[in-house]
Amino acid sequence: MQTLPIISANIFKINHIRAFHGEKLILKNISFSLSSGESLIITGQNGAGKSTLLRILAGLKSVDAGIITWNDQDISKQFIEHTQNIAWLSHQDSLKPALTVKENLQLTSQIYNTNIQHALTIVNLNHMADIAVRMLSAGQKRRTALARILLKPAQLWLLDEPTVGLDQETIEQLGFIFKDFTKQGGMIITTTHIPLPLENSKTLHLTPSSSMVSSL
Numbered sequence: 001m002q003t004l005p006i007i008s009a010n011i012f013k014i015n016h017i018r019a020f021h022g023e024k025l026i027l028k029n030i031s032f033s034l035s036s037g038e039s040l041i042i043t044g045q046n047g048a049g050k051s052t053l054l055r056i057l058a059g060l061k062s063v064d065a066g067i068i069t070w071n072d073q074d075i076s077k078q079f080i081e082h083t084q085n086i087a088w089l090s091h092q093d094s095l096k097p098a099l100t101v102k103e104n105l106q107l108t109s110q111i112y113n114t115n116i117q118h119a120l121t122i123v124n125l126n127h128m129a130d131i132a133v134r135m136l137s138a139g140q141k142r143r144t145a146l147a148r149i150l151l152k153p154a155q156l157w158l159l160d161e162p163t164v165g166l167d168q169e170t171i172e173q174l175g176f177i178f179k180d181f182t183k184q185g186g187m188i189i190t191t192t193h194i195p196l197p198l199e200n201s202k203t204l205h206l207t208p209s210s211s212m213v214s215s216l
């Protein structure tokens with residue numbers, strides 16, 4: 001796989017966080033920790049706060065109480081360093097429709113000196129490298145967005161419903177990608193509404209403005 005070897009052992013800790021959107025309490029007393037090689041699946045009904053939690057873990061939204069640390073450093077005080085640790089797959093694919101698949105991946109590939117062709121091979125999209133993204137199906141766009149994740153040598157993947165639009169074969173392929181990444185010491189935190197091929201993962205079940213928790 002394209003990600004660089006994960007060298008350091010990391011620990012990501014979420015301690016008693018609480019978060020609002022405006023006056024609405026979204027997350028209450030959420031705690032968990034992940035070490036290198038571990039993964040967490042976040043489940044819960046629509047509106048339970050899964051995407052909000054991912055945004056918080058990415059450092060994109062602040063919390064009203066609690067603390068999130070990466071190797072004992074508060075991420076709210078180390079935002080730039082934290083963004084270097086993570087690769088983020090949002091609910092939207094965030095692709096430019098007029099550009100080709102390859103052109104959409106070029107910036108990430110240039111920044112990290114990683115190989116587009118290799119990433120596209122992993123997501124089985126090499127044959128569409130020169131096609132404009134607006135010509136792609138929803139699943140092919142999702143695969144392009146996943147290829148971008150592979151191009152960044154991150155320690156932690158934050159994935160918001162990565163399987164949306166994917167066919168069964170690609171979901172199974174995603175299982176191999178996950179396994180390879182965690183074997184190298186990478187961490188994965190992902191939301192989902194369907195079972196994911198992610199072995200030995202912890203799970204966190206959210207209910208609207210819930211405390212949580214299962215299997216942690």
Ligand SMILES: Nc1ncnc2c1ncn2[C@@H]1O[C@H](COP(=O)(O)OP(=O)(O)OP(=O)(O)O)[C@@H](O)[C@H]1O
Nearest residue numbers: 021022024026044045046047048049050051052053
């Ligand atoms: N920018 C925002 N401003 C105000 N409220 C918001 C905002 N974003 C989300 N919310 C509210 O926060 C709650 C949690 O939303 P969130 O998107 O985190 O849920 P989710 O579990 O990811 O849902 P889904 O399964 O539908 O993707 C919802 O009630 C939603 O209306």
